[in-house]
Amino acid sequence: MSSQQRVFVALDVGTTKVCTLVGDLSRKSEIRILGVGIEPSEGMHRGMVVDVTAATEAVRASKRAAERTSGFEIGRAYVSVAGKHIATVNSRGVAGLSGKRGVVTHEDIERALQAARAVPLPHNREVLHVIPRTFTLDGQEGIRNPLNLHAFRLEVEAHIITAGSSSLRNLEKAVNDAGLAVDRFVLNPLASGDVVLTEAERESGVVVVDIGGGTTDIAVYIDGTVWHTAVIEVGGHHITSDIKQVLHLPTHEAERLKIEDGNAVPDTVDPDAVITAQPFGDDLPTQILAHDLSMIIEARTDEIFTLVIQELKRSGYDGLLPAGVVLTGGSSALANIRHSANKVMGLPVRVGVPDKLTGLADKLGSPAYATGVGLLSFAQRLDDGDVRVSPQPRRREGPDLGKAITDFLSRLLPD
DSSP states (O other), rough: TTTOOOEEEEEOOSSEEEEEEEEEETTTOEEEEEEEEEEEOSSEEEEEEEEHHHHHHHHHHHHHHHHHHHHSSSOOOEEEOTTTTTTTEEEEOOOOOOTTTTTTOOHHHHHHHHHHHHHOOOOOOOEEEEEEEEEETTTTTESSTTTTOSSSEOOOOOOOOEEEEEEEEEEHHHHTTTTTTEEEEHHHHHHHHHHHHOOOHHHHHHOOOEEEOOEEEEEEEETEEEEEEEEEEEOOOHHHHHHHHHHHHHHHHHHHHHHOOBSSSSSSOOOTTTTEEESTTTTEEEEEEOOOOOHHHHHHHHHHHHHHHHHHHHOTTTTTTTTTTESSSSSGGTTTTTHHHHHOOOOEEOOOOOOEESSSOOOOSSSGGGHHHHHHHHHHHTTOOTTOOOOOOOOOOSSOOOOOSSSSHHHOOOO
């Protein structure tokens, strides 16, 4: 193993699936996937743990699959977070420069961010991310990266993302009990945005809409950084539930129809086309009009995008998104969902998938895996010391799996 290799583990614990990825991040332009473990999720509801035992078993199964495919024992991971417990606030922080020559250092930036971080929080909440939006040096606004610039006073405007402490502890317990320690928690759309957005989109103004199983997570990027985040409690499972209720089908059959025959725009479906579904019990398969299925899906996707545009208007950033919308997450693979979003939101829309992947990447070229791959990219930028990434302290909790014997294993095993 080369001493230049940097290997990290990503754990995306979603409502639908648990995905563990082992990635080699030694090259800035690409991520080499060394191990993959994808298992059905259990014990999760709308992005939060509701059954620790079931969630632990799902994480453990995913971890073991990633270990088998990578050939290494893994013990730490960057872990995705979502759910209605997420909240945000914007804050400002100020720091006088500590260097003798008045040059901004990493320590100065961290002190300014720590000052911004000092917002009053209820006892049951904690800071998840502190994301710098813009810096000001001696009254000069609009500084992207103040490092090594001369000044006497450094100010930062930061976007603070907080999470419910009990929700994080429940997720952490499930991960720890499965034999993994948490390096850092990362909000879903921040992770997926790292791999589905272009630099031009981030600069111009764009919103990532990550449609997961239990929630739809959004992140607004303006001037190259995150300006707003939110979690909406509607996702792909609600589409499945609608199909199940209206067509009187088992959940697994409704999910199959959604994936194999779903279409978000009924006008594009042949009104005479028929699909076959297996109802409850031992009855013979029944026939359903594909147009009727599409009508059910359209009603729910229209609701999702209506809630997204309402959130954008509430934030005040709806008019600052010339690059439009980038859809990701498993439900964004629905046929014609891009056109549904464009109709409701009135913005340019595309579906974003992870790219520049090598190694065991055959299964990962789908929007469903953007969060998992994005966690690896986030880890890479954090390891590079990117000032646009929040300096969240590395977590030390978790099982002690022994001392690492190589540089590679020291990345994977707990300290």
